Amino acid sequence: MRHYEDEGLIVPGRCGNGFRDYCQSTIDRVLVIRTLLESGLPVRLIRTLLPHLGDGSTTGTDPVCAEFLREVQGFRDRLAARIATLSAQQSALDAYLRGRTVPSADRT
Known part of the structure; x- marks a missing residue:
């Protein structure tokens, strides 16, 4: 999960104690990222694609x-x-x- 954060693919919330807080939408996004990575799509293209997934545009x-x-x-x-x-x-x-x-x- 930290790798995806470092790559700019997810932005987790933070708890009061500074711990990362992964809401369900972030977990769902990670599942999509993993599927795209397993298909062989490079992170560079995934980063471009993610904002357009599920936004209805x-x-x-x-x-x-x-x-x-x-x-x-x-x-x-x-x-x-x-x-x-x-x-x-x-x-x-x-x-x-x-x-x-x-x-x-x-x-x-």
Whole structure:
């Protein structure tokens, strides 16, 4: 949670004793951040995206948002290309393994 705070992704409240106070909306935001990070989206793009999530605004009409959407699309396209490469490599390994007999661990 402190990492997300350091990155400017969340701003927790403070109790009278100075301890951080994470309200439910901050916890919900952290769950969204984790999902976006797990998808591979860079923190820089997540930081740009977060203010627009759930605010009901019409995104995609201003130049900053349009540029952001192009960046996300580019990231998605690069990810799809990596997936295609990995799938081809997996298929090649599968074909190789089908043509080979795997030694049993029980044989001595």
